[in-house]
Amino acid sequence: MLDTRFQAAYLQPTSTLPCSSAFATSLCSASPSVFLDKHKFSNYVKPWVSNTARLPDCTVRFPQHGNAKRLQICFISLSEQPSSSQPAEQNNVKSESKIRVEGLTRTAANGLPILHGVSLRVKAGGVHGLIGPSGSGKSTVLRALNRLWEPPPGTVFIDGVDCTKMDVISLRRHVGMVFQSACLFDGLVAYNVRYGPSLRGIHLSDERVEELLLKAGISEPDKNFLSKSVNELSGGEAQRVSLARSLANEPEVLLLDEPTSSLDPLSTRIVESTVLELQAEGLTVVLVSHNMDQVNRIANTATILLKGSVLQTGSLEELKATDNAVVQQFITGHMD
Numbered sequence: 259m260l261d262t263r264f265q266a267a268y269l270q271p272t273s274t275l276p277c278s279s280a281f282a283t284s285l286c287s288a289s290p291s292v293f294l295d296k297h298k299f300s301n302y303v304k305p306w307v308s309n310t311a312r313l314p315d316c317t318v319r320f321p322q323h324g325n326a327k328r329l330q331i332c333f334i335s336l337s338e339q340p341s342s343s344q345p346a347e348q349n350n351v352k353s354e355s356k357i358r359v360e361g362l363t364r365t366a367a368n369g370l371p372i373l374h375g376v377s378l379r380v381k382a383g384g385v386h387g388l389i390g391p392s393g394s395g396k397s398t399v400l401r402a403l404n405r406l407w408e409p410p411p412g413t414v415f416i417d418g419v420d421c422t423k424m425d426v427i428s429l430r431r432h433v434g435m436v437f438q439s440a441c442l443f444d445g446l447v448a449y450n451v452r453y454g455p456s457l458r459g460i461h462l463s464d465e466r467v468e469e470l471l472l473k474a475g476i477s478e479p480d481k482n483f484l485s486k487s488v489n490e491l492s493g494g495e496a497q498r499v500s501l502a503r504s505l506a507n508e509p510e511v512l513l514l515d516e517p518t519s520s521l522d523p524l525s526t527r528i529v530e531s532t533v534l535e536l537q538a539e540g541l542t543v544v545l546v547s548h549n550m551d552q553v554n555r556i557a558n559t560a561t562i563l564l565k566g567s568v569l570q571t572g573s574l575e576e577l578k579a580t581d582n583a584v585v586q587q588f589i590t591g592h593m594d
């Protein structure tokens with residue numbers, strides 16, 4: 259039986275998605291802590307996926323009969339269930355860092371190391387770039403920050419509180435994440451943007467939805483766009499709708515995993531301006547980007563990761579001033 263919080267989550271709107279077994283595998287490895295009904299899982303997914311442990315991101319249900327390549331996904335990441343532990347804001351611990359990572363280590367199921375003792379700090383209201391070559395562990399660090407995989411206790415702190423001690427649903431509302439490839443719910447654009455607040459009984463007006471879409475870089479988001487099916491969106495539009503959906507929750511921290519990878523230069527600049535505007539209002543941002551120009555435009559601090567270890571972390575000025583030639587190559591965008 260599932261934890262009662264997650265049974266409740268089953269009642270949330272669902273999305274049915276045709277998919278290949280490869281997609282199912284990547285879904286579960288990208289979100290290794292999805293809660294699921296273990297019986298259905300073992301019937302339908304075991305051949306595809308080895309990690310059955312946890313799924314904080316969404317609930318994945320598999321049909322009892324019929325086409326095993328249709329996943330029914332019940333998203334819970336934006337819902338607010340009763341807290342089983344103290345959320346950060348109710349805890350009186352004060353911290354200079356909005357985010358503190360201390361000796362974060364992860365080892366893959368096959369024993370291969372992914373992260374070795376990563377430590378970094380992000381000040382409240384800062385934009386922190388996570389830089390490094392492909393496979394260096396940037397997304398793994400990012401996903402630990404809102405427990406898309408469960409970091410070891412005592413390694414990830416938000417406002418000084420160990421994130422593993424927080425209610426995961428509350429954590430995710432305050433620490434929003436936008437993935438490189440948008441993962442939208444079946445249905446209309448407006449439904450997606452309204453989804454998080456609607457779970458708290460808040461209905462966003464069309465005007466507010468349009469405003470959020472505009473902030474996310476959609477130019478002239480009119481009623482026609484709001485009533486568009488997400489299946490009709492381009493990759494770049496879907497990425498921006500996904501950003502608008504995160505912004506609708508008014509997060510305190512936004513985790514951005516290459517948020518402009520599918521965008522044209524103009525839309526990229528609009529998203530960057532939004533990040534800077536929100537930062538001015540106090541939002542803390544962690545940005546994974548391969549684009550060093552972008553990091554230079556919007557980040558004030560950064561961490562360079564290399565093979566799962568921190569090469570250097572600090573302000574961009576400190577990184578630029580270092581004598582380390584490898585750091586210099588990263589920071590000037592001459593190595594990736």
Ligand SMILES: Nc1ncnc2c1ncn2[C@@H]1O[C@H](COP(=O)(O)OP(=O)(O)OP(=O)(O)O)[C@@H](O)[C@H]1O
Binds near residue numbers: 287372391393398
């Ligand atoms: N669940 C997992 N099981 C096994 N290996 C994993 C898992 N998650 C990540 N890895 C491996 O860990 C390494 C770091 O992956 P990660 O996605 O964090 O890198 P990245 O720096 O974000 O890469 P990119 O820039 O290409 O997105 C990769 O070699 C990846 O294959």
